[in-house]
Amino acid sequence: MSAFLEIDHVSRVFKTQNGQPYVAVKDVYFEMKEGEFVSIIGHSGCGKSTVLNILSGLDKASAGGIVLEGREISEPGPDRMLVFQNHSLLPWLTVRQNIGLAVNRVLRDLPKEERRRIIQENIDLVGLSHAADKYPREISGGMKQRVGIARALSIKPKILLLDEPFGALDALTRGRLQEKLMQICDESKISAVMITHDVDEALLLSDRIIMMTNGPEAKIGQVLTVDLPHPRKRLESVNHPNYYRLRGEVVNFLDRQKQIKIERAKNKNTAAISMGNIEKTNLTIGYIPLTDCAPFAIAQEKGLFAKYGLDVTLSKENSWNDLAEGIREGRLDAAQMVTGMPLAISLGMGNKIPVPVVTSLTLSRNGNAITLSNKLHEEGVHDLASLKVYIDKFADDAYNPAIGMVHHASMHNLLLRHWLASGGIQPDQDVDVIVIPPPQMVANLMANNIIGYCVGEPWNVRAVNSNVGFVVATDLDIWRGHPEKVLGVRKDWAEQYPNTHLELVKALLEAAQFCEPLENRDEVILTLASPNYLNIDPVYIRPGFAGPYRVSNMEAKYEKDFCQFGVGNMPSRKEHLWVLTQMARWGLISFPENHAEVIYNLLATDVYQQAAKELEIPIIDEDKSPIVLADGSVFDPNDPIAALQSMPYSKFTETSYFDAVKGFASKKVAVRQ
Template identity: 60%
Template sequence: MSILVEVDHVDRVFNLPNGEQYIALKNIELKIKKGEFITLIGHSGCGKSTLLNIIAGLDTASQGGITLEGREVREPGPDRMVVFQNYSLLPWLTVRENIALAVDEIYSGNSQEDRELVIEYHIKLVGLGQAANKRPSEISGGMKQRVAIARALAIRPKLLLLDEPFGALDALTRGGLQDQLMNICEESKVTSVMVTHDVDEALLLSDRIVMLTNGPEAQIGQILEVNIPRPRKRMEVVNHPSYYALRNEMVYFLNQQKRVKQRRAKQQPPVIARNGLEKVNLDIGFIPLTDCAPLVVAKEKGFFKAHGLEEVTLSREPSWKEIAKGIAEGRLDAAQMVAGMPIAMLLGLDGQAPVPVNSALTLSRNGNSIIFGKHFYDKGIRTLKDFKAEIANTPDTVHTLGMVHSASMHNLLFRYWLAAGGIDPDLDVGLTVIPPPQMVSNLKAGNIDGYCAGDPWNSHAVNGGSGFVIAP
């Protein structure tokens, strides 16, 4: 898909009455493809609505800018329509007349018959045929919001912008409108950007979820790809094997931002030892693997305290990516890492800024295996040679294999093992990064055919009957 909207290094600075400045947004960069549904999410005050208003042309960036199909956005226009939380309907007009107001203004050169066809089509699209002649005071809040959406879509905008459109509605009405909006966007193929606080709403509707850090100087903290097939139905989305992993990643991000906000509010000086300048309050990140045992044992047995580290907190992280991010941001003082991560961070791989990292302790040298799905075992595949023959016999099938991190020893060994059997890891199979705790669920769901990871997830797959060890 081609790029429709580009947010190019946008800053937004507000001048305060006391002469100071408030930096709401800092260096926001985002490219939105045609037909894509993007959700902006983050805590209150992170600049979600500010960014939406800048894209709409209702506000102006202090630095950088917005382009729509290569043209700079400087003011509102009919190629962008905004749906607000408060409906913005004219109370003395009927449903049909509110929609007609926009259509008649934009398509004044069209015949009356053509304009009426557009109006009736969009009344039907949002299911308001029975209420077309009623005024806003005579319909429910959910119906009012459907009128606002119909009015926005009726002028056929290139970009639909929604600022918490369902925030004021009850849960039942909100759920029904979410389903309707999902169907409308899939039918009309309109590119959409929505602001929300609801993680489940974001997962249901989005192709990508843009998560913003806390203000001031809010930035894009993470962009989550929602690889759930379309068209979607609510229960199918909730039951998709990736749903809770994606949801947990969003909740984790929001909780981390909440903790950052709390730390800023406390503004406590760093804790130092009584007789020196050594830090004694450490946050150490870990992934739930057998390799984290030395850290857990040291914590439980009091080894940290015995060496003067009085306040050590073990922080469970959802992925190696979050480990690297926590170290880079200073949220974590130390962390369990896969073998290649320290050198990758030092060199600034994957487009990240270089971060000096010191390897203080080797936690493990074994416990890793290559696990394949049981469906391969049932087909008689036991060796690498058998797998190569299976690839040759199924040329139209892409066999997807999971790795834990691009800079991990698992990735290196996996690639070496495949290449040793005459299989090109970049051409003959698909390699995808999946956090270790999510490997088994993805294997069971059929999202991947195998993976290379550490225990206990290897034992979990074997003992649970979903996989077997093809290479220890």
């Protein structure tokens, strides 16, 4: 089924006074359902108005296009009505006449009495019956804006476009009009796109919020689903347990964009510095402050980057989405990534333009756990079977219980979903699996926004020590020895700086080898606990890292190999193929029929092997036997299609050819059932 509205990879380029091109927005893509309210938010210069102007037909895209109900938009039309921030009423016409101007022009084929009825109906809709025969100079600013909304709605457009409609109003009037618009949209099921700077306004009105990155070359940085119940009322929405989690995500995104803007200005004149055969020595590397960022912290603090001729700035990222965008846009030279992220960026997951990424090093294995709220334990939940009994109680509720994870392409998401499915719990049907940045997990658990989460350390230990959660399973109970974090760089970066890439791998591989022995773990813990990295009491890092792992306040157990750094560092074809099949299983991507080529292009094993050779680390050929998980499920890398078809709750139905430039082919190829 085609989308109601599709903004199809839109870019807009303007010519500046000196003749140079200015790319305002680049590759903006999203789809919208009929009756949906979507807000676009971002800092000034992020292309919000550019996108809205193209949507309205007042401007044309330089590339891509807008499709509304299967028809491409090329000019303004009454099927899209735009409400401006400053009310555009004709001062010599009354309220009724201003609305009638639109009705009589667009709906002139209707009988006169029908047009009168429509005019009056929309006057009543916005609560202006008492002022219908007044002139604009005789009514307030808020009432003028209501006339603009009534005029837009009176011709029954397919979509309502709102350009900061309440931005020029005082706070009290703005609040009243927001509530009126919310009521109209709920009752009339109006499709709308609104641009705004107001986070609370976006949350109150929207079904989804599209967050734009900074310009130039602004793009969609994140899309947030606002899972607040309809019909909405301000007080009920603000008091909803998910409200401040959602608000925090938008505010964090905007704060990060502000920080990126400052960093861009600071680094504008910083050129690549070479030394000897190392093409670029000054690198910015992104990481998330988790226990398994240890190889980066050790490489920096023990001088291993410097040893291999690199001057590295470690950039502490707020979320995995921020980190991924940093690689996509070239802000970061390299990054610590969740295992599936190189594939996700390379394949354009989330309807983004594919940006080829390679991984040359597996940085860590294991290290995650699934934590549930202690409130569930009080209700008898202590394992997967009892969790299913608990979740089944919500089968008839309007909203599912939610479990947090860190990124759609992470092993946290894929292993959590596999674990739930193995116990008869269907992700996305019985329980919602939502993205929450790691540092926000415990707070969301305490606020009852989620019933649990899957994350790395120290956030499971933090929940246990704070007496708000217990560990129901670790990843050792799902897939012992799975790849957890990997090094990722853009493929064009690797090709431009091959010697830099090699020296970076050598520095991190040596650091990973240092992190592995138990006798070095105390030093690693103190390094991680410092303000430069996790900035946390070492007591939250030690469990599972260099001592017994606390699964509850009453129980601790020794988990052998819970955090591994110096084992299996060469990227594995079959492991990344398993990740690829799981991403297709849950509908995150199409499964590429040329999957062998995709995996080949992803893995820079030649760089790893050269680094290992120079460090005199033995190179072990990959074991090509099937992967067997703890629940007995078997993944045969020689027949991933069969594996996909045998997996419970699989959303996979067909394959699609993937082209590194064009992305997935629009024509799908059905596979055998």
